[in-house]
Amino acid sequence: MCLVLLAVSVVLALRIGAGTGWAEIGRAAGVRLGLPVQPLSRLQDSLIWDLRLPRVLLAALVGAALAVCGAALQSVTRNSLADPYLLGVSSGASTGAVVVVVLGFAGSRLGVTGGALVGALVAFTLLMLLLRRTGLDSVRVVLTGVVVGQLFAALTSxxxxxxxxxxxIRAVTHWLLGSLASARWTSVAVCAVVLAVGLLVVWLCSSALDGFAFGTDTAASLxxxxxxxxxxxLVTTSVLTAVAVAAVGAVGFVGLIVPHGVRFLVGPLHRRLLPLSAVVGAVFLVWTDALTRVVFSPLEVPVGVFTALLGVPLFLLILRRRGEL
Structure with a gap:
């Protein structure tokens, strides 16, 4: 049911917006399939295949990646408020993007995405160096991640x-708030490969994550x-977060609220929680991005702003239903 919902969401999100009716989408698809249909103009075909479709698919991939990272980190750190940006990777990506833009390399082959990815990996390397002599217990991981994040946030400012x-400053601020406007097929391909590998690795650790939920001693006894x-x-979630942030910027609340909502519906077992979180996260970000295109039209509002506007009341509602508020 979730996969069908995701497929329907992608198709409907492709339709939402100016210049893309069902007839145009059908003709564009027919040309790609070799059917005898009247081809669209170059402008309409580019709007659908080079702008709208990569944007919708990238939203689904990034939403899935952030939700999976949030579900895994909440168990590893035993912190219900953990999200993909807990380790400071997002702040490192922001610093890398800012350096590229300020130095004038934004239009080069490296680009903002490459700079963000390099910055994210540098931040994660620093995190692991600081944690190399510790037992990687949850408290130290969280505190060190906060320190690294604050360091790179200060460097960005x-x-x-x-x-x-x-x-x-205007260009970087727009990117920092999270935007899918620059989605391209290259970003979609990279995110798809990384998400497939990362989701498989995390899912293979499902039993370990179930043990972590009861503490390290219980996990070790198992x-x-x-x-x-x-x-x-930590490496897998950091790479997933780095690629997602490098592609679209910082999109908050997806990795925080989606795992809680899915956990409330299907329970805490990670063998079900992880794949369902991926699908629900993908659906959530696809529809959030679609709403940003129509609610504030013709203004282009970063999707990170809208996820925060939706995420705060949804998170409060989840806490209220669970009796934690």
């Missing part, structure tokens, strides 16, 4: 203030190699 370029499993999960 310092670089922006020192640049003094209003255009650069035969889980706690340190190795934590390293694998």
């Amino acid at each position: 310092l670089i922006l203030l020192s640049s003094g370029d209003a255009d650069s 035969g889980v190699d706690v340190r190795t499993t934590r390293i694998v999960l």
Whole structure:
């Protein structure tokens, strides 16, 4: 049912917006399938296949990646407020993107996406160096992640203030709020490959994640190699987050509210929780991005702003239903 809902959501989101009716979508698909239909103009065909479809698919992939990361980190850290940006990777990506824009390389082959990915990996490397002599217990991981995130957030602010370029600051601010407007097929392909591998790795650790939910001692008594499993999960979630943030910027609340909602519906077992969180996260971000295109039209509102507007009341509702508020 969730997969059918995702497929329907992608098709409907492709239809939402100016210049894409059902007839145009059908003709564009017919041409790609080799059917005898009247081809669209180059502008309409490019709107559907080069702009709208990559944007919808990238929204689904990023939503799935963030939801899976949130579900895994909430179990690894035993912190119900954990989300994909807990480890400081998002802040590192922001610093990398800012450096690229300020230095004038935004239009180069590296681009904002490449700079963000490099910054995210640098932040994660620093995190692991700081944690190398610890037992990787949840408290130290969380606190160190917060420190790394604050460090790179301060560097981002310092670089922006020192640049003094209003255009650069405006461009970076729009990216930092999370935007799918620059989605391209290259980003879709990279995110699809990374998500497939990352989801498989995290799903193979489902039993370990079930053990982590009851504490490290319980997980160890069940035969889980706690340190190795934590390293694998931290690396996997960090790479997933880095690729997602590099592609669209920081999109908040998806990795926080989706796992809680799915856990409320299907229970805490990660063998079901992880794939369902991926699908629900994909549906959530597809529809959120579709709403940003019509609710505030013709203004282009970053999707991260809209996820926050929707995420806050939804998260409060989930906490209220669970009796935690």
